[in-house]
Amino acid sequence: MKKIIVVVALLMGCCVCTTSNKISLPAFAEKASETMSMESCEEVCKKCQKVCEDTLAYCEKKGGKHADAKHLDLLKDCITACKTSADFLSRKSDNHTKSCAFCAEICKLCALSCESFEDDKQMKECGAECRRCESSCAKMAEMK
Numbered sequence: 001m002k003k004i005i006v007v008v009a010l011l012m013g014c015c016v017c018t019t020s021n022k023i024s025l026p027a028f029a030e031k032a033s034e035t036m037s038m039e040s041c042e043e044v045c046k047k048c049q050k051v052c053e054d055t056l057a058y059c060e061k062k063g064g065k066h067a068d069a070k071h072l073d074l075l076k077d078c079i080t081a082c083k084t085s086a087d088f089l090s091r092k093s094d095n096h097t098k099s100c101a102f103c104a105e106i107c108k109l110c111a112l113s114c115e116s117f118e119d120d121k122q123m124k125e126c127g128a129e130c131r132r133c134e135s136s137c138a139k140m141a142e143m144k
């Protein structure tokens with residue numbers, strides 16, 4: 001998305017070139033890029049939350065090692081962390097970087113737990129979605 005803003009800014013003549021020949025976006029373009037990133041991260045969090053909710057129901061129904069208390073608690077933690085981060089992002093809270101840092105850490109732990117079920121399609125899907133959310137939230141947590 002940042003590339004589109006750069007192109008639009010270039011077309012509008014809104015960029016500033018620095019002495020190092022790097023293009024610098026004006027403040028309004030940087031803010032627009034951050035807002036788009038926040039909205040994108042919010043959607044990733046919502047999708048991860050949904051996949052974890054589906055996986056929690058799947059694991060409770062399947063039983064056995066899928067219903068291990070630690071594993072189920074990680075899924076519940078991930079659901080809550082994703083829901084909270086999505087809320088912070090939707091409100092453009094000044095504290096969204098903190099919630100995203102926490103969410104990234106919980107998603108990482110949940111992904112590891114889900115990935116331990118090697119031959120299970122639902123668990124692989126959940127692990128992959130948690131990794132996407134971890135990555136998105138980690139990037140968002142680095143924004144100041």
